[in-house]
Amino acid sequence: MWSLWSSLVRSGRSLAGQFLAFQLLVVAVVLVAVGAVSIAQSTKEFRDVRGQRMIAVAENVASTPLVRDRYGDPFAAQVLAPDVDRAVALSGAGLAEIIDPSGRVRVSTDPSRVGRTADFGPSRVVEGRAWFGDLDIDGRHTLTGQVPILSTDGSVLSVVSVSEPYPSVWQLLSGAGERLLVYLGLGAALGLVASWLLSRRIKRHTRGLEVAEIAGLAEHREALLHSIREGVIGVNTDGVITVVNDSAQELLGIGADAVNRRVRDAGIDPAVADFLVSGEDGHDVVIATPNRVLALNRRAATSQGQRIGTVTTMRDSTELASMQGQLSSHKSVTDTLRAQTHEFANQLHTISGLVQLGEYDSVRDLVGALTRRRAEIDAAVTQRISDPAVAALLIAKTTLAAESGVALQLADDSHLCALSPALATDVITVLGNLIDNAVDVSEGTVASRVEVRIDDADGLTIEVADSGPGVPQAQRSQIFSRGVTSKPDVPGGRGIGLALVRLIAAQHGGTAEVHDADGGGALFVARLPRIESVSHA
Known part of the structure; x- marks a missing residue:
């Protein structure tokens, strides 16, 4: 059957046609199987029923007085022929014979067999036992019943053999009854209808595409998808x-x-x-x-008006996010320069006014105070932070935070050695994002402060505490993920800065966490354990 199906596929027929042919083939196989079972059952029934009938006919012939008296007569073939023929006519058998124990046929309904040697086959009739079974007589497969004619002392005098040829296949099917033929015909008709409906349904669901076209579409789809x-x-x-x-x-x-x-x-x-x-x-x-x-971008997938799922496309924005973080740091410096420019302009206006008024002592005192304050800010950072880039960032952030009314302080126990340019860039990104986030949430609070602590004693630890509302416990597991921010005034939340913090920490084998600060607010901690590139210049 599989070879036939393969030949159908190779024949180039339509998919619906192939399924129709295959279904018809299945129906034909089922009909053949049913017919074979019916033939086997009919053959068994014929053998059981007719075998007993052949024994009964043979016994009837063997018990006839004339047969018992004249079986050995030289003219037995003519004398006993009417009795043998009558047995055949009454039983419907095909052949009846009287055979010597030696196997020679003495009387037969077929005159040409008289005098010929008969084959008793597997029977034990010559031992005095009646038997029925299958024998091949003159090339025909027959059902034969054999009964011995016994003498008074129990010896076998002769054998009566009655045979009937097995019916043909068509006769066996016909003998099974008209209902079997009706059932077979009905089954064939239903199979044809079902096969036709199935082929139509398959054609409709495959939209008329054939096997090769479907395979081509699948291969094309896989190639496009993975490319x-x-x-x-x-x-x-x-x-x-x-x-x-x-x-x-x-x-x-x-x-x-x-x-x-x-x-x-x-x-x-x-x-x-x-x-x-x-x-x-x-x-x-x-x-x-x-x-x-x-x-990521997610869209619904539909088929025939029904939603079947979603398709999500994604792009790697790691480098873009890193560049965005660096641009944010540069923007922060620009904002600081803008704030300083505004501050210096005011101071210059004040100095200009004092000069015009001739208050030269006041000018000297003002310039000295400004110089000392700037030196104090620079010294507070540079004494603890040896890396110039990080120190410059902290100084800029201090000025920018002050413009927003937030006091940015560097912890007294902070320490950072000079870093390699690559590591310094990552530290600036982490520190800048944490400070920006802290200043935003601290602006307008009672304390309005941000405290930064940097420690390079064991790896690198950056801590930034703010005076904001803090981060709820339920959000702490997501604060470093997509679109999450602690700033309530940002619609939808940005979250990219904190995401960069965690990403950079992970790239250095570290972590980024958030806790409750001692004085209220949130404490963000970033740890970078691998800083082998640190240079103590």
Whole structure:
């Protein structure tokens, strides 16, 4: 059957036609099987019923007085022929014979067999036992019943053999009754109708596409899917991953075995998994995993008007986010310069006015006070922070925070040696984002303060405490993920700064955490244990 199906596929017929032919083939096989079973049952029934009948006829002939008296007569063939013929006519048998124990036929309904040697086959009739079974007589397979004619002392005088040829296959089927033929015909008709309906349904669901076309579409789809640079992951309505391309596997840190697994069981970062299962459709969302910053967009997938799941595309925005963090640091410096320019302009206006009034002593006192205050700020930072880039950032942030009414203080026990340029860039990004976040939430509070502590005694630890409202316990696990911020006045939240903090810490084998500050507010702690590139210049 499989070879026939293969030949149908190779024949180039339509998919519906192939299924129709295959179904018809199945129906034909079923009909043949039913017919074979029916023939086997009819043959068994024929053998059991007619075998007993052949024994009864043979016994009737053997018990006839004339047969017992004249079986050995030289003219037995003519004398006993009427009795033998009558037995055949009454029983419907095909052949009746009287045979010597030696096997020579003495009387037969077929005159040509008289005098010939008969084959008793497996029977033990010559031992005085009646028997019925299968024998081949003149090339025909027959059912034969044999009964011995016994003498008064029990010896076998002769054997009566009655045979009937097995019916043909058609006779056996016909003998099984008209109902069998009706059932077979009805089954064939139903099979044809069902096959036709199935072929129509298959054609409709495959939209008229043939096997080669479907295979080509599947191969084309796989090639396109895995060649897309962006990550693509499909999730059905039950939260099970249905497709994931190579880029998505790399970005999410999963393998191809994630297909057919639930999103939350596939080893995907919890923040990304939450978005894939319950995120909003049609909106770009930035999610920071421990190793990457991903920009994701989720859209609903529908088929024939029904939602079948979602398709999410993702891009690696790690480098873009890092550049954004660096630009934010540069913007902070620019803002500081702007604030200083504004402050210096006011001071210059004051000095100019004093000069015009001739208050030269007041000018000298004002310049001295300004110089001392700037020196104090610079000294407070540079005495503890040896890296010029980080020190410059802290000085700039101090001035900028003061403009917002927030006091930025560096802890007395802070210490930082000179760093390599690459590490200094990462530290500036971490420190700048934490300070900006702290200043934003501290602005307008009662204390309005931000305290920074930097320690390089064991790796590098950066602590930034603010006087803001703090971070609720329920948000602490998500504060470094997508769109999460502690600033209530930012619609939708930014969260990219804190995401960068965690990302940079993870790249250096460290962590980023948030706790409650001692004096109220939040305490953000970033640890970078691997700082082998530190240079004590």
